[in-house]
Amino acid sequence: MRLVLCAVGQKMPAWADEAYEDFAKRFPPEMRLALKAVKAEPRTTGKSTEQLMAAEAQRLEAACPKGARRVILDERGDRVTSKQLAQRLETWRGDGRDVAIFIGGPDGLDPALKATADEMLRLSDLTLPHAFVRVLLAEGLYRAWSVMEGHPYHRE
Numbered sequence: 382m383r384l385v386l387c388a389v390g391q392k393m394p395a396w397a398d399e400a401y402e403d404f405a406k407r408f409p410p411e412m413r414l415a416l417k418a419v420k421a422e423p424r425t426t427g428k429s430t431e432q433l434m435a436a437e438a439q440r441l442e443a444a445c446p447k448g449a450r451r452v453i454l455d456e457r458g459d460r461v462t463s464k465q466l467a468q469r470l471e472t473w474r475g476d477g478r479d480v481a482i483f484i485g486g487p488d489g490l491d492p493a494l495k496a497t498a499d500e501m502l503r504l505s506d507l508t509l510p511h512a513f514v515r516v517l518l519a520e521g522l523y524r525a526w527s528v529m530e531g532h533p534y535h536r537e
């Protein structure tokens with residue numbers, strides 16, 4: 382099973398790339414965390430927010446593995462603890478499909494793409510910058526994996 386982060390933004394600060402990689406490389410071969418970063422639409426072309434998000438959504442769709450479970454990250458999504466995220470991970474693993482996790486750009490995700498979600502998750506009640514989101518998600522998923530496997534990374 383693969384956890385595929387379909388995320389807007391190919392140019393992240395070095396600290397974000399390093400921190401993301403630090404967690405991504407810890408996943409075992411049977412549960413890979415992969416990043417598919419797509420180009421953010423330039424904000425200088427006079428396009429409306431709706432047009433910008435629609436263009437980014439097309440790229441995200443192209444990056445999404447066929448038949449994957451679709452999880453949207455959004456500050457209005459379900460609030461979950463690490464243990465609850467571990468239970469979701471267990472469920473996701475159970476059906477054997479890849480899991481695509483979508484992260485939007487500066488204006489968020491296109492409403493039509495959001496409407497296709499199987500699940501919507503929040504990482505915080507705060508609105509977070511997208512560079513933070515992929516790092517927090519990688520750590521949160523790794524912690525959830527460690528809860529699921531009884532690995533000592535997570536302590537009660």
Ligand SMILES: C[S@@+](CC[C@H](N)C(=O)[O-])C[C@H]1O[C@@H](n2cnc3c(N)ncnc32)[C@H](O)[C@@H]1O
Nearest residue numbers: 454455456484485489490503504505507508509
């Ligand atoms: C800068 S935020 C976009 C904020 C935008 N105003 C919105 O309403 O979605 C970029 C992306 O980061 C993710 N994100 C931001 N805060 C989040 C949170 N608290 N929980 C989960 N995802 C979040 C979402 O995928 C969002 O599309």
